Amino acid sequence: MRIDVSDVTGDRRTEGQVQANKQVLVMEERGQVSDRDPWPVAPEVREMGVKGPSFKPQVEGVKQTLRVTNPLVRECLGELMGTFVLLMFGCSASAQVKTSRETKGQYLSANMAFSVGVMSAMYLCKGVSGAHLNPAVTLSFCSLGRVPWVKLLPYSLCQVLGAYLASGLVFLVYYDAIMDFSGGNLTVYGANETASIFATYPVEHLSLSSSILDQVRSI
Numbered sequence: 001m002r003i004d005v006s007d008v009t010g011d012r013r014t015e016g017q018v019q020a021n022k023q024v025l026v027m028e029e030r031g032q033v034s035d036r037d038p039w040p041v042a043p044e045v046r047e048m049g050v051k052g053p054s055f056k057p058q059v060e061g062v063k064q065t066l067r068v069t070n071p072l073v074r075e076c077l078g079e080l081m082g083t084f085v086l087l088m089f090g091c092s093a094s095a096q097v098k099t100s101r102e103t104k105g106q107y108l109s110a111n112m113a114f115s116v117g118v119m120s121a122m123y124l125c126k127g128v129s130g131a132h133l134n135p136a137v138t139l140s141f142c143s144l145g146r147v148p149w150v151k152l153l154p155y156s157l158c159q160v161l162g163a164y165l166a167s168g169l170v171f172l173v174y175y176d177a178i179m180d181f182s183g184g185n186l187t188v189y190g191a192n193e194t195a196s197i198f199a200t201y202p203v204e205h206l207s208l209s210s211s212i213l214d215q216v217r218s219i
Helices: 015-029 043-047 056-066 071-099 107-129 135-143 149-173 175-182 208-218
Strands: none
Touching: 071 107, 071 149, 071 175, 135 149, 149 175
16 A cells, blocks of 8 residues: 555644654664565655555565466366356346246246346456357357367366356255255256256157257257
8 A cells, every 4th residue: 555645745744644654663773674675665755754565566476476378278267257157147047936936036037147147258258268158159160160179178168167166056055945945856857846947958758869959950
């Protein structure tokens, strides 16, 4: 925190600042302040004998340490975070609608939540990775030659990981509501099923071949 010069000059100098300055001078006389001055301050303030701590160098050092410089790693982290945000919005709304038996939300609520999740995820990572947010989208871009094939696997893994992390967080937050709704019996089908909070499942009459065709068509 730098000390503003306008607050320590002339008649505007406060008694608290004067006392703080005196305390620093006493500490210097006792050798309790390093000559290297671990708390840099503005030069014009130093000339007046006033000192104060500045955490800017320390913060910059931490930022440099945590900075990710590898482009592929940055893009994968972007996909992970984007997919996490998307699923967190969508699955949270789905859990709210399902466990409240549509008394605290409707089917449209979940649709709107997914829309907000997609928008938020795109704002978050589009400038880094393109905001694919889905392995099928990455596969499409690779097929079109817009994304190198070498990125397909790491992108897909990070997208799936982000989705699982978001789903796990939603499950923890809504654990009590899910257990109360399902009676402790977590199922895929039935009146009290809760699997549809996190994924979509085919209806009972749909065959495996039709399911595969539907997924291939959606790509």
